[in-house]
Amino acid sequence: MDRLSSLLDRFALSARVFYSGTLCGVTTFEATDEAGHLHVVRRGPLQVQGADRRLIDIEEPSLLFYPRPAGHRLRTHRDTGADVVCASVEFGGGLGNPLARALPPLLVIRLADLPALASTLALLLDEAFEQRSGRQAIVDRLCEVVLVHVLRHTIEHRLMPTGLFAGLAEPRLARAIQAMHAEPARKWSLEELAARAGMSRARFAVNFRETVGQTPLDYLTDWRIGLAQTLLRKGKPVKIVAEEVGYGSTTALSRAFSTRLGASPMAWARRER
Structure with a gap:
């Protein structure tokens, strides 16, 4: 893709x-x-x-x-x-x-x-x-x-010097970003993502942070939370959402969700509705 x-x-x-x-x-x-x-x-x-x-x-x-x-x-x-x-x-x-x-x-x-x-x-x-x-x-x-x-x-045309678009403009980093996008539920490790990019673990971590502006695993968390928001808007149960975006339980999703957005998935969904 x-x-x-x-x-x-x-x-x-x-x-x-x-x-x-x-x-x-x-x-x-x-x-x-x-x-x-x-x-x-x-x-x-x-x-x-x-x-x-x-x-x-x-x-x-x-x-x-x-x-x-x-x-x-x-x-x-x-x-x-x-x-x-x-x-x-x-x-x-x-x-x-x-x-x-x-x-x-x-x-x-x-x-x-x-x-x-x-x-x-x-x-x-x-x-x-x-x-x-x-x-x-x-x-x-x-x-x-x-x-x-x-x-x-x-x-x-590399219009953005940093961020997601800068990462997608770099072919090797783009392969790792695409992998996270395609399989958000997978338990990605830094080593696996570096392998997708064809880079050493240390070099990948540095290049990703300098180009995208955050660590690979922080980006993965933001991607998962964004997907969770979309699924919750569609009315999917929190348990199903947690599984689809890579969290093993509603508790794990709630913890990550609250850290990023300051509210539990249920509270956020009620507010959106």
Whole structure:
């Protein structure tokens, strides 16, 4: 399995287009509970302003991606405006999703830097600015395809210096990370993970920590807890969840869960519901 598929299989990605057209003046986007935002700018210019009030100039067709909830504004000239497609984005698992956590607060990519996505973007923009039957379903799915390409682009162009995406960009570390993703219930040891990476135990431990920003076994724990959150949201019993994510008992899962999230699995699940 490739570097992204195991993540996307475990944590579904969804997008919903809620606006396409010409923005004029200042448009404010509020932070919602768990949704981020994707803006595809067909024609500018415009300025982006986040919570820090810093202005970013967008002079050419670009993609703006807020992977986590973040209030922001798009500022355009009142006379010329800017043509934009706006979508809300949710990563399965909510804010505990490792992909959402690993991305920067805002990712800005010129459409010209995404040549492999040219035909998809052309179809998205064509559909978004017309009113054909089935339009909503098509643009939503196309936005999801765009997002997967953005994640791929982030890995292949090494946009993140540290964290999960940096680890996935390193072929040897990626093999170990993929193994943890594929078999979270396995009792992984540092030696086994180092062997998957084709590295010595000591070198693997150092390289993983320097690249990903935490130890391999800490990463494994976070991965398991994130999966547990997703399964609990689906209503699975704690005992079953504990087995599926690699904890031999509900007590062991509860201990790890409380350490990471400050609440037992049952208490967390009740709060989420």
